[in-house]
Amino acid sequence: MRSEKKPWSPLLCDELIEEILSRLPVKPLIQxxxxxKGWNSLMSDPYFIKLHLSKSATKDDLEHFQLMKNVCLGSIPEIHMELCDVSSLFHSLQIETFLFNFANMPGYHLVGSCNGLHCGVSEIPEGYRACFWNKATRVISRESPTLSFSPSxxxxxxxxxGYDPSxxxxxxxxIALTMLSLDVSEKTEMKVYGAGDSSWRNLKGFPILCTLPKVGGVYLSGTLNWIVIKGKETIHSEIVIISIDLEKETCRSLFLPDDFCFVDTNIGVFRDSLCVWQDSNTHLGLWQMRKFGDDKSWIQLINFSYLHLNIRPYEEKSMILPLCMSNNGDFFMLKFTRNADDEYQIILYNQWDSKGRREI
Structure with a gap:
């Protein structure tokens, strides 16, 4: 794997040093x-990068979680991002956030992150361009070819x-909903671009959508997943998950749990399982797909009332957001109200006694 034959240390073998380094956080690792030269080469080695990523993914802590707040501006969803370390929420009543400036590139906005790599998109007169950025190493990819859709x-x-392991x-x-003219229904278009490709490609088998997803696609096991309303007309539409296979570049639909509605519905990944949840202003319900791809394997993990917490979720621009799930099944959630002060309240939910408690 390494070209250098000289040992890195007279006291420790290279394999042991490699194992120790693979367990360190990214920031000291970069330092x-x-x-x-041997360490520098090692940390650029694809094998070591995957080894470090696999060890980081198994940690049951909050050190590598970051909170991202999305705001849609205008008719085209523009994503404005702010970040804070989730672990800091346990230690301070003040949650400090900072604007996510995508690689100091004006006009670019963060649309997704996967394995420490960030994807930014810029809107231009001809359409859109995308690029990838490793914030830790400060490496930025070339801009993608221009993404264009039907004239509208x-x-x-x-x-x-997301990431295609194959x-x-x-x-x-x-995903685009394009209005071709005033007397023609909106057209649904889906396209995909891979790092280093020469063009964007059309996705196969995508459904006609009645409305766009609320948030960006959720990545899990080589797929991107959205909750959408499928169908041309509202009376003939249905709420489903569309799952895009990044290897085959195909799309399929998955059914949601029974009696699930589109209002205040979200999708996420907890402990490597696809989950959906909805907020009724008095209760929070969360379901887990036990076997990914099998829409008959939904089970409900959470159904609890938070009225006793006095957190007023019905406020305008307020939401309850599950952030992460521990090994023992406890959920860490955040009640967030977007206003001049950006108010936060932490909720810890114990799955076994079906109770939540407010920490801040």
Whole structure:
């Protein structure tokens, strides 16, 4: 794997050093690249990068979680991002956030993150361009070819970002609802671009959508997933999950749990399982798909009332957001109200006694 034959240390074998380094957080790891040429080469080695990623993914802590707040501006969803370390929420009553400036590139907005790599999209007169950015190493990819759709009088676009393990390539997917004219129904278009590709490609087998997803695609096991309303007309539409296979570049529909509605519905991944949840202003319900791809394997993990917490979720621009799930099944949630002060309240939910408690 390494070209250098000289040992890195007279006291420890290279394999042991590699194992130790693979368990470190990204920030000190980047700083250690200057120790010697061997360490610098190691940390750029694809095998070591995957080893470090696999160890980071198994940690049951909040150190590598970051909170991202999305705001849609205008008719085309524009994503404005702010970040804070989730672990800091346990130690401070003040949650400090900072604007996510995508690689200091004006006009670019973050549309997704996967395995520490970020995808940004910029809207230009001809359409859109995308690029990938490793914030830790400060490496930025070349801009993608221009993404263009059918000529229109109006368009709404949403993006998703994920990893295709079969080709070892990161890909971005664009979904667009295009209004061709005032007397013609909106046209649904889906396209995909992989790092280093020469063009965007059309996705196969995508459904006609009645409305765009609320948020960017959720990545799980080589797929991107959205909750959508499928169908041309509202009376003949149905709420489903569309799941895009990044290897085959195909799309399929998955049914949601019974009695699930589109209002205040969200989708996410907890402990490597696809989950959906909805907020009724008095209760939060969350379901888990036990076997990914099998829409008959839904089970309900959470159904609890938070009236006793006095968190007023019915406020305008307020939401309850499950952030992560621990090994023992406890959920860490955040009640967020977007206003001049950006108010936060932490909720810890114990799955076994079906109770939540407010921490802040």
């Amino acid at each position: 250690f690249k200057c120790v010697c 009088i109006g368009r709404r676009t949403m993006f998703g970002f 080709s070892d390539k990161y890909k971005v997917v664009a």
